Amino acid sequence: MISNINSQATSQSTSSERKIGFYSDNKAGPTLVAFGGMHGNEPSGVLALKKVFQELNEHQPNFEGKFFGIACNLGALSLNKRFINADLNRIWTSENLKEISDQSNANLSSPEQFEQFEIYHLIQDILAEASGPLFFIDLHTTSSESQPFISINDTLRNRELGLRYPLPIILGVEEHLGGTILNYINDLGHIAIGFEGGQHDAPSSIENHEAFIWTTLINIGCLSRFGIPNGHIYEERLAKTTTDGQKIFEVRHKYTIGPDEQFVMKPHYVNFQSIKKNELLASNEAGNIHAAEKGKIFMPLYQGQGDEGYFIIRKIRWFWLKVSVVLRKTSFHKILPYLPGINRHQGLHHALEVNKRIARWYVTEIFHLLGFRKTELKDKHILFIKRKYDFKGPDVKKS
Template sequence: LQAVQQKVRFIKKDLNRSFTPENLERVLQAPSDELEAEDLELREIYETLKKEVEIFKPKHLVFVDLHTTTAFGGIFTIPTEEQNSLDLALSLHAPVIEGFLNGIHGTTLHFFNSNLFNIPTTAISFESGQHDERLSINRAVAALVNCLRHVGCVKPDDVESRHDDILREYSEGLPRFSKLVQIHRVNPEDNFQMRPDYKNFMAVAEGEILASDRNGNIMADRDGLILMPLYQPQGEDGFFIIEPIEGF
């Protein structure tokens, strides 16, 4: 939240690369005055969820991690490798991208699994649009409502069709299912600069110059669609390239 207030991705470290069992153990054992901003938020998230689980004793947990991106373009959903997660992702009427768990580390999707509280758990991430785009809020709400319907928390007849319409409209013309095929890693000292005007799901060609850093131009390894081009100073990933999969 401190990062949001300062309009930066993080204060000291990326919170969504900090969700590991080892890091949680360190954070829970350390005195508060020795922890950085993201450490404190990680502990608060865990302790809040743990308390709710102890109070309500659910038989199944569903986590939906809501995100926005620096680039404009379509919405999308990232599932885990479990079938329940994939089914939930497909129910949101947004493109589904597989393979992210193998490409990055320490995310909520790695962390919120059935081992966390010893309860069957389904988790997905939903990207609702660009950071400052007001309609990103509407799409996040629509995704949550559809999620509640899918898992049986609300009756289908009680869900307004406009929630489906919002998600379908922003997903129109986009592939329903894709796989991750390239990640470009970024270090702070790289002086990474993304070329302007790339948007999520924009087609790129093998050999196309997408960005540059202190070592020169950075090109696409193959044909595909670009995802989450980095247009902010902080971040570990410069861009992703995905490849649509037919048959979904």
């Protein structure tokens, strides 16, 4: 059975399908890696990458650094399904990576594990060769109708790149979605941002992805805005897609769908639509599901596969964003273990255990401000881990 899966996946993933494109002018500079089709029912990113590489090859603009495009779930893309056995964007955990890091490992148990194996080793090759800063973008679309937006793990370096686009930014999805490829890349210390270009099948989603890719190449310094035909229009095109440009939102709530739950979202919710507390949002076999708090509905699920029914998000005020920059850069978090109800975690570096009964007020909000992520809930304790590469990246080779 295992060998069957492997040989089947091998025949699907010819390296030309996996590597959508590579572009370089043999000049020093940053490396951009773009992932498309992490979910098989989201082909827009792959199609947009193909077009961008085609135009780069046609016009051969002055280009600094290197640009790689990688197609991710090839098996699921060929079936137009989100995934075959497992969600490829939920399996980038340290245990799984240990298993696939061994080049000779033939015991890959699912089609997605094989896809992950190939992508992982491609990333390692790129990391080994890179000589400047590395940037990663992950291109997605949503099942509901949506304006495009950026999703990032809340490091100051991710925020800084995110704010160079005229788009809304969502912080903190990582606390609710384990094992994403962005979590893995951020933990390596590189800047990585997710982009959702619109609804899965909307033709405008491909155009939005193209505009996002070009804008990224300009924002990180691979291309000059004036060095490519129509270089000035891409940022404008993105700006026109949204009325929430550069607003930053945080995830406040996630509705997780249980095994065998008959979850049905009420129709016609659009991403970012305002909702009231207790508003009727969905139903399951036990009855109606109401909003836990007021805010905006985010990623309501209108497709068969997926474990997240919806999220509720809320805008963060600029004042608090600025306060968090100052607090993080002055290492304010160092006083935390001296406060009542907060202890250093035995064994985990940069981790604090918080006794919910003693440290009660706005605990999560304060830890977020200081650059921690909530990782695990134990009966009376919450575990917060400080992000390692918040405002300073790892050392990279200078070219």
